[in-house]
Amino acid sequence: MASASAASTSTPLPLRVEGLVKRFGELTAVDGIALELNRAECLGLLGPNGAGKSTLIRSIVGRVVPDAGKVSVFGDPAGSIGARMALGWVPQDIALYPRLTCRENLEAFGQYHGLRSAALSAAVARCLDWAALGDRAEDIVKNLSGGMKRRLNMAAGLIHQPGVMLMDEPTAGVDPQSRNRIFEMIEKLRGEGMSIIYTTHYMEEAERLCDRVAIIDHGRIVALGTKDELVHNAFASRSEVLARFDSMDDGVAVWVEQRGGLFDNGLARFSVEHATDIAGLLDAAAKAGHELADVSLRKPNLESVFLHWTGRELRD
Amino acid sequence: MIPIIRTAWTALRRDRGALALSFILPVAFFTIFAVIFGGRSNSTPKVSVIMVDEDHSGASQKLIKGLSEESLSVITRPAPKRGVEQPDYTAATAEDAVRAGTAPVALIIPPGFGVSPISFGGGNQRVSIQLLKDSSDMVASQIITGLLQKVAMTAMPEVMAEQGAKYVDEYAGGFTPEQRKRIDSGLEELRKRESREASGPETHHDPNRGMPISVTTRDVVGQNKNNPMVSFYAAAIGVMFLLFTASNAGGSLLDEAESGTLDRVLSSRVTMGTLLAGKLCYCSLLAFSQLVVMFVWAWLVFKLDFIPHLAGFAIMGVSTAFAVGAFGMLLASTCRTRAQLGPLSTLVILIMSSVGGSMFPRFLMPEAMQKAGLLTINAWAIDGFTKVFWRDEPVSHLWPQVLVLLVVGIALFLIARKLARRWEYS
Numbered sequence: 248m249a250s251a252s253a254a255s256t257s258t259p260l261p262l263r264v265e266g267l268v269k270r271f272g273e274l275t276a277v278d279g280i281a282l283e284l285n286r287a288e289c290l291g292l293l294g295p296n297g298a299g300k301s302t303l304i305r306s307i308v309g310r311v312v313p314d315a316g317k318v319s320v321f322g323d324p325a326g327s328i329g330a331r332m333a334l335g336w337v338p339q340d341i342a343l344y345p346r347l348t349c350r351e352n353l354e355a356f357g358q359y360h361g362l363r364s365a366a367l368s369a370a371v372a373r374c375l376d377w378a379a380l381g382d383r384a385e386d387i388v389k390n391l392s393g394g395m396k397r398r399l400n401m402a403a404g405l406i407h408q409p410g411v412m413l414m415d416e417p418t419a420g421v422d423p424q425s426r427n428r429i430f431e432m433i434e435k436l437r438g439e440g441m442s443i444i445y446t447t448h449y450m451e452e453a454e455r456l457c458d459r460v461a462i463i464d465h466g467r468i469v470a471l472g473t474k475d476e477l478v479h480n481a482f483a484s485r486s487e488v489l490a491r492f493d494s495m496d497d498g499v500a501v502w503v504e505q506r507g508g509l510f511d512n513g514l515a516r517f518s519v520e521h522a523t524d525i526a527g528l529l530d531a532a533a534k535a536g537h538e539l540a541d542v543s544l545r546k547p548n549l550e551s552v553f554l555h556w557t558g559r560e561l562r563d
Numbered sequence: 564m565i566p567i568i569r570t571a572w573t574a575l576r577r578d579r580g581a582l583a584l585s586f587i588l589p590v591a592f593f594t595i596f597a598v599i600f601g602g603r604s605n606s607t608p609k610v611s612v613i614m615v616d617e618d619h620s621g622a623s624q625k626l627i628k629g630l631s632e633e634s635l636s637v638i639t640r641p642a643p644k645r646g647v648e649q650p651d652y653t654a655a656t657a658e659d660a661v662r663a664g665t666a667p668v669a670l671i672i673p674p675g676f677g678v679s680p681i682s683f684g685g686g687n688q689r690v691s692i693q694l695l696k697d698s699s700d701m702v703a704s705q706i707i708t709g710l711l712q713k714v715a716m717t718a719m720p721e722v723m724a725e726q727g728a729k730y731v732d733e734y735a736g737g738f739t740p741e742q743r744k745r746i747d748s749g750l751e752e753l754r755k756r757e758s759r760e761a762s763g764p765e766t767h768h769d770p771n772r773g774m775p776i777s778v779t780t781r782d783v784v785g786q787n788k789n790n791p792m793v794s795f796y797a798a799a800i801g802v803m804f805l806l807f808t809a810s811n812a813g814g815s816l817l818d819e820a821e822s823g824t825l826d827r828v829l830s831s832r833v834t835m836g837t838l839l840a841g842k843l844c845y846c847s848l849l850a851f852s853q854l855v856v857m858f859v860w861a862w863l864v865f866k867l868d869f870i871p872h873l874a875g876f877a878i879m880g881v882s883t884a885f886a887v888g889a890f891g892m893l894l895a896s897t898c899r900t901r902a903q904l905g906p907l908s909t910l911v912i913l914i915m916s917s918v919g920g921s922m923f924p925r926f927l928m929p930e931a932m933q934k935a936g937l938l939t940i941n942a943w944a945i946d947g948f949t950k951v952f953w954r955d956e957p958v959s960h961l962w963p964q965v966l967v968l969l970v971v972g973i974a975l976f977l978i979a980r981k982l983a984r985r986w987e988y989s
Contacts, residue, residue: 271989308826309830310989312988331830331832340822340823342827343824359828359831360832403827404827407831
């Protein structure tokens with residue numbers, strides 16, 4: 248038992264980020280981020296645009312040289328050959344050769360990772376099968392649908408069988424059917440024990456796919472934990488009240504803020520300890536002369552947590 | 564209407580590449596061609612001519628002196644080697660020098676020229692000056708021939724007078740009836756000869772008839788070529804399009820940077836050095852293949868002597884393709900986007916091609932422009948291919964061109980590598 252424990256502590260983590268800082272001139276894009284990714288874990292990165300997610304991912308890949316801190320992948324420093332071979336990166340852009348076929352793209356990226364002959368052929372077949380593109384293997388990439396390109400983009404990151412996958416918004420701009428297919432692909436990887444970092448703007452994706460979620464804002468991790476931990480830390484036992492008003496003038500917004508709520512686009516959000524607190528809220532609104540059109544009570548979710556920590560101010 | 568014009572103008576104003584193509588390129592081109600042709604309109608281009616005086620007579624020396632005072636670069640001996648003066652050119656060494664491209668024309672004044680340097684209406688007694696020429700320069704020999712006749716008139720007035728007196732003595736001495744009869748007879752003979760030559764089945768036209776100095780012209784370079792200028796233009800046009808091809812191929816780097824593929828490639832085992840070296844090899848191979856296609860076409864359609872010059876072609880082709888490939892890499896790594904690359908490469912390549920001789924032979928340009936051309940890949944490549952296909956020079960004579968192209972290629976690649984660091988890390 249003691250030896251097993253020693254073995255587990257001596258085995259390096261798939262990914263460890265310590266005190267990472269990256270500045271671009273006056274802007275501090277990453278401001279002391281520290282996180283760990285465990286084996287077979289899917290860690291979600293949530294954050295508004297410009298929060299520092301992409302810089303963090305690029306630092307992990309070794310494409311950004313940090314000003315401070317360090318990143319190690321299975322113990323190897325970021326950018327080293329060991330780290331590169333252990334990482335599979337799915338960029339947000341469709342980073343493929345548009346005039347090559349699916350097979351030719353996978354072969355090219357496989358060769359860039361040192362795969363040759365039989366190993367390469369096997370890897371290409373495995374990735375085509377995983378992305379459900381076996382019957383489109385000889386199609387030119389630029390002629391594929393958006394969803395197919397996304398799946399191939401992911402497959403290209405997996406060609407060398409990495410230990411850690413970095414997925415940067417892999418479902419951006421795809422239809423619900425393709426998104427669902429991509430979820431299945433990721434769930435299959437998770438089932439095989441792959442460690443994954445997954446960035447997204449979609450809360451339901453993070454809730455469905457991720458074991459833990461890190462909320463990043465202004466280059467820092469402002470919350471980290473499982474979904475339940477995040478909700479509990481942000482709201483404890485409180486519930487969320489969503490209220491829609493008949494009129495949406497400035498007076499309503501001011502009144503919502505005075506009551507400790509968030510107001511956006513005609514929808515006000517309050518947190519209450521007990522369901523009976525809604526009555527007091529309705530009474531106060533009536534006294535202030537604001538007529539409510541619709542009121543609902545719900546348990547806070549990841550979106551509530553996200554808005555709680557990052558606010559509603561537009562970032563770009 | 565006005566909003567349409569305003570919108571289009573604003574779009575153009577913000578597209579610096581298109582703006583440069585619209586205003587800078589035409590001005591640059593105008594300037595280059597104005598310098599080439601503007602210089603030519605004011606004076607005869609300074610043609611180099613090798614002079615060999617085998618006669619050493621007063622007439623031959625006056626002729627050389629007269630030519631020296633014209634707008635010519637008269638060369639009588641090779642440049643000193645390691646500070647040691649070289650002996651004067653002989654007929655044989657002058658012919659070798661024309662073959663080697665030292666000068667496009669050599670004039671050999673043979674022994675006996677001074678006895679009867681000038682005559683009118685032909686005559687067998689005079690000795691012809693030999694004009695040895697490189698027929699790739701179609702202009703130089705014409706200029707020299709014309710100047711030779713002009714100098715005969717201006718530099719040797721006493722010879723002209725003496726020759727005139729001879730004519731008077733011969734045809735009009737004293738204008739006695741007998742003399743008149745002889746003049747008439749002589750003129751009649753001239754008329755008959757002219758009539759015979761005009762109606763004869765095999766008309767032999769003496770190019771020197773009517774000229775004061777007799778000149779025999781002989782091609783010493785390219786005399787057996789089927790189509791003298793094909794090799795020049797295959798190289799000249801070829802190099803220009805090679806530059807465009809290499810720039811376009813290098814641009815794939817920008818496409819990959821813009822799409823994010825470059826980031827992905829650099830996150831694999833591939834380093835920036837390896838990637839650039841691979842792109843350079845690809846650009847060079849593509850450029851070499853293009854040259855092969857061009858010269859094979861010239862061989863098949865225009866009867867270029869391709870097969871006997873395969874070794875020289877291969878050496879020049881590889882050197883040129885390497886330099887051009889590195890140039891493409893440099894252009895790509897200089898630009899931020901593919902949209903920038905298009906106008907910049909067009910601007911640079913067209914200017915290089917016009918100054919470097921791809922559009923207009925350098926030997927017809929003013930001297931300063933010829934020297935400026937040496938700053939371009941085009942000039943060195945064209946010079947090398949001309950040595951191979953035109954002058955039939957051995958492969959060992961290609962070393963200056965090969966050396967320059969390889970050094971330029973390495974230098975351009977190293978600069979491109981340095982500029983590419985911005986893609987490497989941020």
